[in-house]
Amino acid sequence: SQTIHQWPATLVQPVGSPLSLECTVEGTSNPNLYWYRQAAGRGLQLLFYSVGIGQISSEVPQNLSASRPQDRQFILSSKKLLLSDSGFYLCAWSGEGNQPQHFGDGTRLSIL
Amino acid sequence: RKEVEQDPGPFNVPEGATVAFNCTYSNSASQSFFWYRQDCRKEPKLLMSVYSSGNEDGRFTAQLNRASQYISLLIRDSKLSDSATYLCVVRIGNNDMRFGAGTRLTVKP
Numbered sequence: 261s262q263t264i265h266q267w268p269a270t271l272v273q274p275v276g277s278p279l280s281l282e283c284t285v286e287g288t289s290n291p292n293l294y295w296y297r298q299a300a301g302r303g304l305q306l307l308f309y310s311v312g313i314g315q316i317s318s319e320v321p322q323n324l325s326a327s328r329p330q331d332r333q334f335i336l337s338s339k340k341l342l343l344s345d346s347g348f349y350l351c352a353w354s355g356e357g358n359q360p361q362h363f364g365d366g367t368r369l370s371i372l
Numbered sequence: 373r374k375e376v377e378q379d380p381g382p383f384n385v386p387e388g389a390t391v392a393f394n395c396t397y398s399n400s401a402s403q404s405f406f407w408y409r410q411d412c413r414k415e416p417k418l419l420m421s422v423y424s425s426g427n428e429d430g431r432f433t434a435q436l437n438r439a440s441q442y443i444s445l446l447i448r449d450s451k452l453s454d455s456a457t458y459l460c461v462v463r464i465g466n467n468d469m470r471f472g473a474g475t476r477l478t479v480k481p
Contacts, residue, residue, distance in 0.1 A: 292467055303376070303459070304416070304471040311467065350415055358404040360461075361469060363415040 262287035266351045266364030279338040283351030291353040293334040298348040346371045378460050381475040389450045393475050395443040395460030407445050408459040450479045
């Protein structure tokens with residue numbers, strides 16, 4: 261069966277520091293991969309998605325970037341974090357077509 | 373207007389009650405529909421897909437009305453473990469899923 265791993269679970273970073281969150285999927289090939297952010301009490305906002313290695317689409321202009329160096333690895337990065345980058349970051353994967361997305365455990369990021 | 377709108381909640385119901393959540397979506401080209409549940413400080417988990425003819429999974433029943441752009445979720449015989457936030461999700465394109473802000477449910481003994 262397919263599993264998705266995301267780490268770390270929580271992270272506290274100072275303003276201006278870099279960021280790297282990692283997500284890996286097992287048990288499937290060529291998944292569609294997604295990064296979302298969820299602010300407190302709000303819906304999920306899609307940040308990036310990828311349909312294949314090296315293919316990244318960005319949904320909103322922001323301080324973050326994403327990379328997909330391997331088929332089942334998706335990385336969210338920032339060179340300099342802002343206070344507004346705080347939130348709950350979720351990685352997800354899906355298969356082709358109208359299949360639903362499945363989420364990792366999430367990373368709760370606090371910027372001080 | 374938000375793309376996916378849900379009942380604001382919260383819903384506080386006793387065990388055994390029947391509770392219904394509503395959701396409307398604005399994009400008539402939406403392709404598929406889902407309900408997710410999200411426990412406090414956890415990731416969303418797929419509860420069920422929603423099919424045009426309506427579908428049932430145990431105590432849960434989902435309905436879709438494409439003409440009215442309306443989705444519903446009915447929970448019968450509520451359990452304490454049903455307490456969570458329920459997210460209405462609409463797929464607009466292959467990689468474009470829009471999430472409602474969620475409706476919080478608390479089931480009390």
